[in-house]
Amino acid sequence: MINVESLSKTFSLASGKELNAVDGVSFEVHAGEVYGLLGPNGAGKTTTLRMLLGLLPSSGGWASVAGFRSDIEPEEVKRRVGLVTSGTGVYRWLSLREMLAFFADLYGVAPDVTKGRIDELAGLLGISHLLDRSCSTLSTGQKQRASLARALIHDPSVVLLDEPTAGLDVMGSQLVAAFIRHLRELGKGAILCTHRLEEAERLCDRFGLMCGGRIISEGTLEELQARTGCETLTDMFLQLSGEAPFLEPKDLAEVKEVAS
Structure with missing residues (x-):
């Protein structure tokens, strides 16, 4: 369903140097599978998604x-992908119903199909009572629900989720988690990009741990546990990346002093 082969992106910096933002990334995602593309900010996750969508040309x-x-048929790719990001991007002067109908029309969904799909998604996400309200009046959590509905309005085979829970409270994060599980039940392939590793453990079937533009290890949670001897993705990532936070004794003394 999704195939990424030796994908790379190099940016030329003002200093004349080059930055390898993505360096030979390869992975596959199958139907009904949630793939966690995980790593810290700046690891290359979003750049990878932008190239996958055809929004950014690859260097290789x-x-x-x-x-x-x-890179050859970007419009065909976009027709088959739903995108969820941390930014809701709703159109404030449209009602929620109008916004969903607008996006359905952009994707070529027939009007008679659109009405039923809006009602179905609104019921699924608990926003039926909001359909005729202006998007400008929606709360942050309600706007994210609208964004989830928008991602599925054209019934895509693939959904990309880029930091979908950023800025959400516990209830909003739980809704996104339920949405991701629903994608699996529908047989859709999904990529979840996040630096929240504990969240990814609960939601993903396989993982690609990304650091410095490269996937440094890939597999199921059990495979990664056997390979690293670590129980959690956080510990695995710190071990595989060779980086770990630490405090010198003098720093600990300063922390205690501030705490007191």
């Missing part, structure tokens, strides 16, 4: 969705 390698290459 390729990516495809349902057999369509993002």
